[in-house]
Amino acid sequence: MKITSIKLPGDISDESLEALGNDLENNSSTLDIEIPLNELQSSLELNNQQKDLAGQISNKAPRVIYSTSPSILVVIDGEPKIQQNAKWGVEAVVNTPFTLVKSGGSYYLHGGKHWYVAPSAKGPFSMTTTVSSQLRKIEEQSKAEASSENDAAEKDENTIYKIIVSTQPAELIQTNGEAKFASLENTGLLYVSNSSDDIFMDVDSQNYYVLISGRWYHSKTLSGNWEYAASDRLPDDFAKIPEGSPKDHVLASIAGTDAATDALQEAAVPQTAKVDRKSTQAEVTYDGEPQFQDIDGTELDYAVNTPASVIRWRGRYYSVDNGVWFESGRATGPWVVSVNRPYAVALIPPSYPVYHMKYVYIYDVSPDYVYMGYTPGYLNTFVYGPTVVYGTGYYYRPWFGTHYYARPYTWGFNVRYNPWIGWGIGYHYSSGWFNAGFGIGHRPWGYWSGGWWGPRSYRPAYCWSPNRYGGSYYGRNTVYYNRSRNYNIVNRNYSGNIYRNRGGIVSRDYRRADFNNDRYRNNRNPSWSANRSNNRYNDNRYSDNRNDNRNSRYN
Template sequence: MKKLRLPIQSLFLLAFLSFYSVTMAQDNTDWPKVITANDGSIIRIYQPQPESLSGDILKFRAALSVQNSNNEEPVFGTFWSVATISTDRDNRLVHLLSAQVPNLKLSSDSDLNHIAYLKTTLETQLPEAGIVLPMDQLLTQLDNNLEQHKLAQNFDNNPPHIIYANRPSIMVLIDGEPKMKKNPNWGLDAVVNTPYTMVQNTDGQFYLYGAKHWYSAPGATGPYMPANNPPANLSKIAGAVDAANDAQAGYSSNLDKSGDNVYTGFSNIIVSTKPAELIQTSGEPNMLPIDNTSLLYAANSNNDIFLDTNTQQYYILISGRWYTSNNLNGNWQYIAANDIPADFAKIPEGSPKDNVLASVPGTYAAKEAIMDAQIPQTAKVDRNKAAADVTYDGEPRFKPIEGTNLQYAVNTASSVVRYGNQYYTVESGVWFVAPAPNGPWSVATERPSEIDIIPPSYPVYNLKYVYIYDVTPDWVYMGYTPGYLNTFVYGPTVVYGTGYYYRPWWGNYYYPRPYTWGFSMMYNPWYGWGMGFSYGFGWFNTGFGTSIWNGWAGGWWGPGIYHPPYCWSPRNYGFYGRNAGGFERRPIVINNNRFVTNNIYTYRHDVITSNRYVSNNRNVNIRNDRYNYNYNGGNIRNNNFGNDRNIRGEHVQPNMPNNVAGENTILSDRQGNVYRNQQGRWEQRTLQRQWTPINNNHQEVIRNLDRQQAMQQRGQARFQNFQMNRPAPAQRSAPAPSGGGGGGNNNNRGGRGGH
């Protein structure tokens, strides 16, 4: 296994962070940072400029100034760092755990001994400074293509069955022909191959339960009509499902924050036994123009429906993929993102449909979505305490994976692969290994190299996005990118799911596999993919009945720990539209972002540590006044792209924090030269310890500096939007892991583990 030795500092930071809220992290995102060296020198570190990210290794450069104890004029320079980071995707924060400083350049100091002293000081004190980088600032400045970009290929982009409706409707999926099984707790037969509550009552009628309403039909596939007076024996089922939703999904009421009843019910239930998608409008399509384009959009729809007036072709976006047809009830055909009309790239940020920009190649939103999909969620795993639990329906059965020497288990809800005489599984984002298919399982220190070539036509494809970064005698440092949770970089954009239909396992139990279609998946710049707005009202049988059919939630949307968030109102205009502004109507489940986002809730908190700011059942109050920025600015000039870009939204228009001006506008270039922006004019630090204006003969330098500053400001605006619109923490059925359990082990990390 390839090793890269780095000097690793104490990991006490993880334990320290677990007791503080996101507001404390906000304090740590202010720049410059001030370090006092042992000789009394004051070192100011300006906002880092990321250069590359691979796993949990971040390479960056940063401008700095050094002022000696005699208070002389400071010396400016640049240092380059190779840092080990940990990531907290829930709060979108990146923590600096250790730092190596291979190079440092000062503008007017060539004393090699002094430079070596400063490098040592930085390596020692940077981790102790508690440096936190907003993830959004990181991804807006990274320009490199990372590993995941090369992995996603050969997806199935053929359209599912696409159904159009012009009245409020909801899609109910059944995984093939309905399969019935007796539920002893309910006393009735239930359809087990669906995530919905569907039972056959003693009167022979089928009943579907969703959002505290019953619907009845003569058969499992419908047609369903509202059951205004459901049989009394169904009340027990309704109570059990509501309680499960209350406990595990944050579902508690049909009332929004104003007290209005949000939900009025659906009279049109569409049942499909094969992969399908529903697009709908409220009445006939109300097509409105998008400024400065030839595009119209359906204003009376929660879906992304467009008409190109130049060609009279309709375009829809489902699960991150584009499809086109000459009418809404037509024969939809896949169109690659690179081939959609150029006017899609002209949709203004802040407009009602700017949420689709993440699926339009070449836009800032698309680039940021690609980078975000490659930033891992990291965890520190106790090798001696973490354990996996794998059960099979009968004796373990394996099938070969074409093009590899791997085999995968078909009769289990877990993802198990065989490689030689060893068996591997990933549970809640952690690799385990065993000498036999039934265990005993121990934390793996490496994974088979052939994992990277698993084709997407196999249901264990997502395992390639779970990595092992580092190994010590007591701990393994792991991470997974959103590909583990069904978010993939495919070509120039991100998509949800592979598009393949994976056959479930049928035996004594039903084990579902990940679905791409049927849940109106829509992209959010901070939370990834979320299910369509209609599903937010308690439609799924969340967490109930797992003892009867072994947990359907462990397959429909990916790993058993994962449940996608519900989309918010599509009419929330702002930075990336759909989910970024003030609420038009606040959905009742806004705190159900994920059952598990950043790691293991089924293990004891002293086994797995991850970088959360909420530990166990500790309630954290976030001071909203920290995020109430002045809403009187925000236009960013980006000369590198030749136009003014407004990154503000209609409702969310944060001005940049004070640290954008003044000291924080100090940047460095790749050669280590240091610049500052004074009232819109760039100046360079000279050997004479002076700031000299850059003349107009250096336009390329000015354009690069403008671009760097614009990307920093854009990242800050993204982070502010996330903070102002972040939902309340979800109530979990098990406590969240603390950020540094296992006794706060302070051992240094050893050699770097290969992927």
């Protein structure tokens, strides 16, 4: 047995990891491990099926919009849906995460320090200083939300943006004026230096390349038709992008690089929790009577008229809420902490909005607790071949009846990967463009009622950098910066450990990296936080899948 890499929770030195690897290699031949043949065959078959499903991730290019001036892409999920917002006292567009309201026959959009007005929810918008006192109250609330999330947001608040509205999946790439190029040492690549986006030109082919949600696309022009480029089919010079250069963060999306290997390993590490079986509760509401649809290729149905993730399997109902499995004999509950995970969950295709449920696992059970965990797939980080991507790439039809329920979006928010926090929303949005949620259904104001970025109450971090047109992640060249530290990551609990969003659970944060260390500066590997009382790792994450409600004496 050859140990190529080890990742463990806790602050463990390189020397200790190396010693552990050597011990495992030297003693592997003496280990007496017995695995029943039928279990091994079943596990291998399931693993192959899951690999096939993971290969169904969609890489179809969204609509890509190019702008040469400061712009904001406002995403509306289909045609604008207008409902009265009782808290604001005005009508609002509910199928968007942006603060977009209707007042006096006009539509008003708020972001940064400005209001923008338009005759239609789809624009065209222009900046205005004439707004009602009612809208000023909404502005104050948005400012409070933004300031609590980002103490550096004021640097971007004064910018007056061109507003671009899209009612279909889209991405915005932009430059500050016409594109300017800079070279990357020892490569035949140029990168666009006056852009916060990852835009490159391959000198040999004269093709542009852009990285969007972890996927590469190429085109002959910046405003042209973009086509998918596999991460292992890029020009060879992409893998030669120097660590410490202004664009080294894209190495995580280039097959075969150390950064890509690190990202793949991160995608396999779970955030775990000890769940109290008695005190941990769930509530699931529906817009009318529960409605279910089949999931092709499985025995499962999923609920469509709820913001929750609910499936039906063999006459019982299962839900995952903030990383915890629940079950019930009725679609409406009552719900109890589940000690089983239906094996068919592993076979959910990525074309269904409940795909992320398959990344939440049950590891162990006791009379009082269930030990659970989720890997980053639950938060929309998916392994696709030799790299990780954000989102499945599919557009999921939302529910809109009396209430609107969003589904996970892959495109539209300038999502980028870095090794310390994983995926983050583009810095443009950090100055107060999103509202805190409309209190959809039974949920109170401020609860992210599911869906745009995955599980309810979850949103990725903002990633903000004053060095907009450069600065590296791996080289630590003014990556994230504020007055007191050399980095600034804004998450306010929207990323990281979502177990913090509920009671009845013991869980310590899984910390991706130690900011005081950098392996690209020849320091030790990143360290991880752990809690031995609740972190239970199991080599076979699917051991709970084939038990058919018979896996525990504590049922």
